[in-house]
Amino acid sequence: MGPVVRCPLVMQGVLAVVAAMLVLAGCSSQDAEKKQAAKAAEPAAVMVQAKAPVVADVPVYGEYVGRLAAKENVEIRARVEGYLKERNFTEGSIVKKGELLFVIEPRQYQENLQKAKAELERQNALFAKAKVDLSRFEQLYKQQAVSRDEYDTRLTNQRELAANVDSAKAAVEATERDLGYTRITAPITGRIGKTFVNVGNLVGKGDNTLLAEISSTDPMYADFSISERDYLEFSRIRQANGDKDREFPLTLVLADDSVYPHQGQADMADRALDAKTGTLAVRGIFPNPQGILKPGQFAKIRALLEYRKGAMLVPQRAIVDVQGSKSVYVVGGDGKIEARAVTLGGSKDGSFVIDSGLKPTDLVVVEGVSKIRPGVKAKIVAAPDAAVAATPAAAPAAPAAAPAKP
Structure with missing residues (x-):
């Protein structure tokens, strides 16, 4: 009778164990499915190229936008009244001082x-x-x-x-x-522009009629403005070097990014800063023997500030500019992108000098900047050495085009 009573109890225990195992197996399967779903939902890492800043001794340049102007610009006007009888020059040509230009009857x-x-x-x-x-x-x-x-x-x-x-x-x-x-001659040697009055017209009536304009061609002025910060930096460099009369050579970068072959010098700095813009007007002077430069041209004027030792360099494309604030993207230790605010200290051959905000060991994103944002997971792929190194100069005698110093 004893064994007949115990069999149902044993069977019930076995069934309970089997049921528990089935429940545990179901839970494990659901957890694995959730983990797989979460992993599938996680965005893929963005492929970027990143490299530590280049540390080197480099010349640092400040770069400014300027406009060219003639050293002498003269308006040719009729000083007596009469009909214009002759025009004795070709518009746009070079005229010599004393050359006969116009004859009034x-x-x-x-x-x-x-x-x-x-x-x-x-x-x-x-x-x-x-x-x-x-x-x-x-x-x-x-x-x-x-x-x-x-x-x-x-x-x-x-x-x-x-x-x-x-x-x-x-x-x-x-x-x-x-x-x-009645015989109007050229007061200076230079290039004469178009004629504003045709032969046969009455000139000089009521006022001194403007006939033409002459602009000198060699040398040429380059007018630009530097910030108050740059002015203080120039002053600091001169005092630190004990050379208050030191010249700051200027390089001209034309609109096609070519470097003008002749070097210039600072000719004049205004007596005071502009209170509205916080800038100081500066004028450079450049030789123009071939007549390449013309009044009104826009150009970039680059000034050699100093030779900086142990400077950190990052390429121009790595800099992110948001409403004047400069930053770079850095790959953090967890593989995620971080934005680092940086202070720029000049430029050298297409790379920026970083004054603050970076460490020499930071991995700066140099390719793929437009594809990322802070917090995104990044995967670093190999970058060629040239990705961070400065690009070669466009001409041996002058630095290549570089971004402006902020």
Whole structure:
């Protein structure tokens, strides 16, 4: 009877164990499915190239946007009224100082000069007769043959005629000057622009009509502005070097990113900073023997600030600019992207010098910057050495184009 009673109890225990195992197996399967689903939902890592900053001794440049201007710019205006008779130059050509440019119809002024000369001859004749009369009356007065009043009258007449002669001489000089104004010559050597008045038009009426403009070509000015911070940096460098008269050579980068072959120098700094913009106006001067530079051209002016030892360099493409704030993307220890605010200290051959915000061991994203954002998982792929190293200069004598110093 005993075994018959125990069999149902054993079977119940076995069934309970089997049921528990089935429940545990189901839970494990659900957990594995959830983990697989979560892993599938996690975004894939973005492929980027990253490398530590290059540490090197480099020259540091400041770069500024400027505009070229002629050293001399002269407006050619009609100073007398008349019809424009001749134009003796080709528009856009080089003219020499003293070269005849325009002729205004001179006939009226030639006639005025003849009249003025005739009047001068008449006044000279009257004055000569008055001198003879005064001399005769002076002898008669000494002999008491004429009265004092008669003598004084002759003396006054002689003085009036002398004044008339002076006035006639001045009139001759004025008409000669006006006649000279009908022949307009170049006041400087330079390139003359287009003509604003055609031959046959009346010029000089009411005001001095603008006929043309001449601009000198060699040398050329480059006007630009530097920030107050850069001005203080220039001053600090000069004082630190004990060379207050040190020249800062300037390099010109043209609109096509080519480097102008002739080096320039700072010619003038304004007396005060502009309170509205916080900048200081500076003027550079560049030789222009081939006439490549023209007034009004925009260009980048690059100034050598200093040779910095142990500078950290990152390529231009690694810099992120958001409303004037500069930053770089760094791959953190957990493989996620971090944004690091940095301070730039100049540029060198397409790379920026980092003054603060980075460590030499940080891995800076140099390729794929546009595909990432802070917090994104990144996977670093091999980057060639040239990815971070400075690009070669465009010409041996001058640095290649580089981004502006903020």
